[in-house]
Amino acid sequence: MGGLVVLAAVVLAAEVHVAAQGPAAALHTPWGDPDLQGMWTNTTTTPLERPKELAEKQVLSEAERAARDAERFAEVNFERPVQPNATGNRLDRNPYNEFWAERGSLSNRTSLVVEPPDGRLPPLTPDGQRIQTERAAARKTSPADGPEDRSAYERCITRGLPGAMMPGFYNHNYHILQIPGYVVIAVEMIHDARIIPLDGRPHVDQQIRQWLGDSRGRWEGNTLVVETGNFKAIHDRNITVFGTAGAKARVIERFTRVGADTIDYQVTLDDPATFTTPWTAAIPMTKIEGPLFEYACHEGNYGMVGILEGHRAEEQAAEKAAKK
Numbered sequence: 001m002g003g004l005v006v007l008a009a010v011v012l013a014a015e016v017h018v019a020a021q022g023p024a025a026a027l028h029t030p031w032g033d034p035d036l037q038g039m040w041t042n043t044t045t046t047p048l049e050r051p052k053e054l055a056e057k058q059v060l061s062e063a064e065r066a067a068r069d070a071e072r073f074a075e076v077n078f079e080r081p082v083q084p085n086a087t088g089n090r091l092d093r094n095p096y097n098e099f100w101a102e103r104g105s106l107s108n109r110t111s112l113v114v115e116p117p118d119g120r121l122p123p124l125t126p127d128g129q130r131i132q133t134e135r136a137a138a139r140k141t142s143p144a145d146g147p148e149d150r151s152a153y154e155r156c157i158t159r160g161l162p163g164a165m166m167p168g169f170y171n172h173n174y175h176i177l178q179i180p181g182y183v184v185i186a187v188e189m190i191h192d193a194r195i196i197p198l199d200g201r202p203h204v205d206q207q208i209r210q211w212l213g214d215s216r217g218r219w220e221g222n223t224l225v226v227e228t229g230n231f232k233a234i235h236d237r238n239i240t241v242f243g244t245a246g247a248k249a250r251v252i253e254r255f256t257r258v259g260a261d262t263i264d265y266q267v268t269l270d271d272p273a274t275f276t277t278p279w280t281a282a283i284p285m286t287k288i289e290g291p292l293f294e295y296a297c298h299e300g301n302y303g304m305v306g307i308l309e310g311h312r313a314e315e316q317a318a319e320k321a322a323k324k
Contacts, residue, residue, distance in 0.1 A: 027257060031180045034222045036255055039290035040174045040263060042167045042283045043104030045072045050111035050119025058119065060108045069106040076103065076169070102170045107284070112167075114266075115280035128274035144311035147304055155304070156190055156297030158211040161228055161251045162267045164192050167283060174285070175292050183217055183224060188292045196226055203229060213251065224255040246273045261287040 029035050050057075060068065074080060078096045111119035124132060143149060153159050159166075164187050166172075171189040178184070185194040196217040204214050214230040233247040245251055249271035256264040263285040270278040298304075 027260075029178055033178060033180075033219060034224065034257055035178070036176045036183065036224060036257055036263060037178050038176060039288050039292060040176065040285040041102070041104070041172060041288050042165070042174070042265065042285045043102050043172050044107055044112075044167050044283070045069070045076060045103050045105060046107045046109055046112055047072070048112045048166075048281065049121055050113065054110045054119075056118065057110055058117075060110060062108070065106055065108050072106050073103070078169075096169075100170055102172065104167070109282070112281040112283055113279055114282045115268075116277065122275045122277040122279055125272070125274060125276055131274075144307050147308065150304065150307065152211070153190070156301075158190055158192055159187075161212055161231070161245055162253075162269055162281075164189070164194075164212065165253065165265070165267055165283070166281075171295060173288065173290075173292055175290070183226075186292065188295055190297055191295045206230060209233070209247070213245065222256055224253075226253040226255070227251070228253075245269060246271045248273045255285075 027035050029037075078098050078101060113119045113121060116122055138149070147155060153163070158164065165174075173188040175186040175188075176183065177186070181197065181199045183196045183198065185196070187193070192212060194212060194215060196215045198217045198219070200218070201216065203216060208214070209230055209232040211232050213228040213232075215226050215228040217224055217226045219225070228245075228251040229249070231245045231247055231249055249269060252268040252270065254264075254266045258264045264282070265285050266280055266282045268278055268280040269275070
């Protein structure tokens with residue numbers, strides 16, 4: 001606790017010192033590093049992959065963007081008609097409504113993916129496809145035999161990388177702190193915290209595996225480059241292909257402050273066990289007032305209990321039907 005107090009004091013002093021120097025100096029810390037500090041959001045309704053109907057079109061005109069903005073909102077709206085879920089059962093209602101959403105808006109780019117140039121995720125490897133097929137089958141036959149069948153995200157453990165830095169529907173906000181030799185990124189969603197050393201130390205031993213991997217950062221001009229490996233292998237049945245890097249993967253992130261209120265954030269996933277080639281997404285981050293709120297993910301949350309009880313009820317109903 002004492003260390004946290006010291007860290008907070010150093011960060012506060014740095015923020016006050018930078019603020020006192022005026023807007024021009026505010027893009028660098030007192031010790032000379034580019035200043036990424038503050039609270040940021042990456043909310044957007046721009047899809048990860050380019051819609052097939054847009055083919056090779058990388059950028060929309062403003063008129064095209066405005067027309068598609070309403071269409072895209074209708075696609076992601078929590079209050080849209082509910083579709084069958086992964087088990088084939090139709091849900092009567094969504095667990096959320098739009099009151100909870102922080103979606104942002106559609107950008108002029110047609111996808112977050114910028115590499116490959118077609119704006120689509122590269123093909124899966126044979127092993128990657130096999131794992132996806134097995135997961136899909138497991139979701140249909142035994143989606144909730146136990147809590148372990150639900151994803152680490154759903155169990156409030158983590159969204160992993162690059163998932164923790166990807167936008168979606170709410171709580172996609174970040175608090176970036178800096179002290180000499182470190183950058184800290186506090187993630188509002190599932191309260192992940194990333195502590196990134198900048199002192200050139202080597203990565204930890206390959207046998208040490210972590211949910212968010214082992215990150216090391218360095219400055220390349222005004223860009224913070226963060227390379228992360230040593231990921232804990234996650235075999236969740238409900239995890240998305242891009243949400244969590246595989247055990248052999250590397251995640252390379254680039255943070256470049258391009259203005260007082262904007263960070264150009266790009267993330268590359270190099271996961272040779274899952275994808276045939278690396279892919280890169282560009283996800284701008286915009287400064288917000290804050291604060292970040294406590295993400296008390298499981299307090300008063302009866303979702304997991306309801307999921308397990310619901311599946312037990314389905315099993316009992318199927319058993320009774322089989323006896324008739």
